Amino acid sequence: MTDTPAMIERVARATPAPLARRVRGLSDRAIAWLFISPTIILLLAINIFPLIWAVRLSFTNFRANRPNAEVEWVGLRNYVRILGDEDIWMSFQITAHFVFWTIVLQTIIGFGLAYLIDRKFRGHAFWTTIILIPMMLSPAVVGNFWRFIYQPQTGPFSYIVSFLTGIPPAQIDMLSTVQTAPWAIIIVDTWMWTPYVMLICLAGLRSIPDYIYEAAEVDRASAWRQFWSITVPMALPFIMLAVLFRGIENFKMFDMVVLLTGGGPGSVTEVASITLKREAFESWRTGLSSAFAIVLFVAVFGLANIYVKALNRVKNR
Amino acid sequence: MSGEAYSVVTPSPAVKRIAGVVVVLYALVTMFPLVWIVMTSFKSPPDSIRYPPALVFTPTLEGYCNLFTVRTRQTAEFIETLGPPAGICDEITRSRNMVIAGASNYWPRFRNSVVIAFGSTFLAVGLGTLAAYGFSRFKVPLADDLLFFILSTRMMPPIAVAIPIYLMYRELGLSDTALGMILLYTAVNVSLAVWLLKGFIDEIPREYEEAAMIDGYSRLQAFVRVVLPQATTGIAATAIFCLIFAWNEYAFAVLLTSGTAQTAPPFIPTIIGEGGMDWPAVAAGTTIFLVPILVFTILLRRHLLRGITFGAVRK
Numbered sequence: 001m002t003d004t005p006a007m008i009e010r011v012a013r014a015t016p017a018p019l020a021r022r023v024r025g026l027s028d029r030a031i032a033w034l035f036i037s038p039t040i041i042l043l044l045a046i047n048i049f050p051l052i053w054a055v056r057l058s059f060t061n062f063r064a065n066r067p068n069a070e071v072e073w074v075g076l077r078n079y080v081r082i083l084g085d086e087d088i089w090m091s092f093q094i095t096a097h098f099v100f101w102t103i104v105l106q107t108i109i110g111f112g113l114a115y116l117i118d119r120k121f122r123g124h125a126f127w128t129t130i131i132l133i134p135m136m137l138s139p140a141v142v143g144n145f146w147r148f149i150y151q152p153q154t155g156p157f158s159y160i161v162s163f164l165t166g167i168p169p170a171q172i173d174m175l176s177t178v179q180t181a182p183w184a185i186i187i188v189d190t191w192m193w194t195p196y197v198m199l200i201c202l203a204g205l206r207s208i209p210d211y212i213y214e215a216a217e218v219d220r221a222s223a224w225r226q227f228w229s230i231t232v233p234m235a236l237p238f239i240m241l242a243v244l245f246r247g248i249e250n251f252k253m254f255d256m257v258v259l260l261t262g263g264g265p266g267s268v269t270e271v272a273s274i275t276l277k278r279e280a281f282e283s284w285r286t287g288l289s290s291a292f293a294i295v296l297f298v299a300v301f302g303l304a305n306i307y308v309k310a311l312n313r314v315k316n317r
Numbered sequence: 318m319s320g321e322a323y324s325v326v327t328p329s330p331a332v333k334r335i336a337g338v339v340v341v342l343y344a345l346v347t348m349f350p351l352v353w354i355v356m357t358s359f360k361s362p363p364d365s366i367r368y369p370p371a372l373v374f375t376p377t378l379e380g381y382c383n384l385f386t387v388r389t390r391q392t393a394e395f396i397e398t399l400g401p402p403a404g405i406c407d408e409i410t411r412s413r414n415m416v417i418a419g420a421s422n423y424w425p426r427f428r429n430s431v432v433i434a435f436g437s438t439f440l441a442v443g444l445g446t447l448a449a450y451g452f453s454r455f456k457v458p459l460a461d462d463l464l465f466f467i468l469s470t471r472m473m474p475p476i477a478v479a480i481p482i483y484l485m486y487r488e489l490g491l492s493d494t495a496l497g498m499i500l501l502y503t504a505v506n507v508s509l510a511v512w513l514l515k516g517f518i519d520e521i522p523r524e525y526e527e528a529a530m531i532d533g534y535s536r537l538q539a540f541v542r543v544v545l546p547q548a549t550t551g552i553a554a555t556a557i558f559c560l561i562f563a564w565n566e567y568a569f570a571v572l573l574t575s576g577t578a579q580t581a582p583p584f585i586p587t588i589i590g591e592g593g594m595d596w597p598a599v600a601a602g603t604t605i606f607l608v609p610i611l612v613f614t615i616l617l618r619r620h621l622l623r624g625i626t627f628g629a630v631r632k
Binding site for chain 2: 026028029031032033034035036038039040042043045046047048049050051053054057064113116117119120121122123124127129130131132133134135136137138139140141142144145146148149151153154155156159169191194195196199200203210213214216217223226227231238241245248251252254255258259272273276277280281286289290292293294296297300301303304
């Protein structure tokens, strides 16, 4: 940072005088646009233009693996197929099940942990940092390793479960059993993202001023009463924020599931993103999968709207 | 309530102790998978799949050796004709009746991860700082709509974005190139960068620049000499968040890269040995891949909250 003024002087001297005058004399309005437009242009090129392209494709029978085949306009047929397709509804149900249970578990455990950490026992800052580590890691790389931990017989997970329940470890195959595979994914997701909910809840708890509790104390409100009448309602916007963030993220869930089960066994863990990937990059039904992608967009966009409103409410408190 | 002096605000020592024990237990359980990864990376392949799972074992570098090399099986007679082993990996490989045939793809993939993560972070933070300053200091028409638009691009499911990007990159020749991945990650990260940096810049009092401008600085000079130095911490925190996203990303990487530009996350799950997964090598690759993130998490711990909520919650 120390050599910046010198650099500016050099740039200023190297710039032709009329241009330099123009740059120095730029109006605030011009600077605002000069600063904002590169970001907007990049997002238009990498996000919006492809999105419009996808909308166009969604009305055709285009297949990316046959770029030279004749492309036909099929109108709304792709959308009709998507909304009538049982497999796709199934994948939405599987996604909903996954989103629901991960949110329930993460909110309960995350809030509980935040509440305990907020008792400010000795060393709480250190242990908070330790607890936060899983959420910073790559879901793909760590999910891949959980496959090893879940291994029947040799994995530590089945060993611990068999130690606790007495079921022979060879029979504990979390990832290949129809009943347990969805829960295997929910466990990993909860392991990874509970710290996230915990951190936001902790901020919520810390935002409650002490004098409110002190006033309740003067009024002889019980600890139980204080928890339900002060702690929970005042932390609620933060909890909601965490829930919405997790909801959106898990609605899009892809990498961890791909590496843990790949959608299997059968298709019991095939969340929407995996179905979409299969249609788009394995069956190469580009037109149909574009329509599916648009349907997902609309769903996420709806969630995002709710989320931004909640976000503003939290901010304006 | 155990006594008069203790309350929800000032918990009693007993409450503190119980809270502490529960949190520490949770932390230990949550660290177990990570400890297991690091332990497995130092096991030999037979030790890694022993039943019951081995807690005590003789540490070996075999996993790390296997991670970085490609090996071929040879007869004992042939191995005897070779000279003395060059280094520890050579020795371990020969004890398994194999010889090192060359370097594996792990290092090139790791290098791709570094190049793509740093390249996209640099661009995203650069663009993001400018845009954040624009939104923070000037009356931009439709500012709220633009900011929402910027954020909403981050809400899109990656696979849905990947379909048109795949086609577009195929047309432009950007498939499986570092440049293509850098641009894509920049676009994803810039939304986070704008939102976070706007929060940081909002906190710098306008009076600083105004004073500088009264002293004869132009707006641009005031931005470079006054605002940027003040925003250094925020810029650094934002950069680390962008870096972590790009480092960890899998969905785009697995769909849009296959060879020369492939990053480490899609590569690590493909590490296989003779007759199945070579788990010590996978664990070694995972460990090396996770260490930078551990360092960054510790550096970032004070700003984590802001980063994960797009600056909505500041503490």
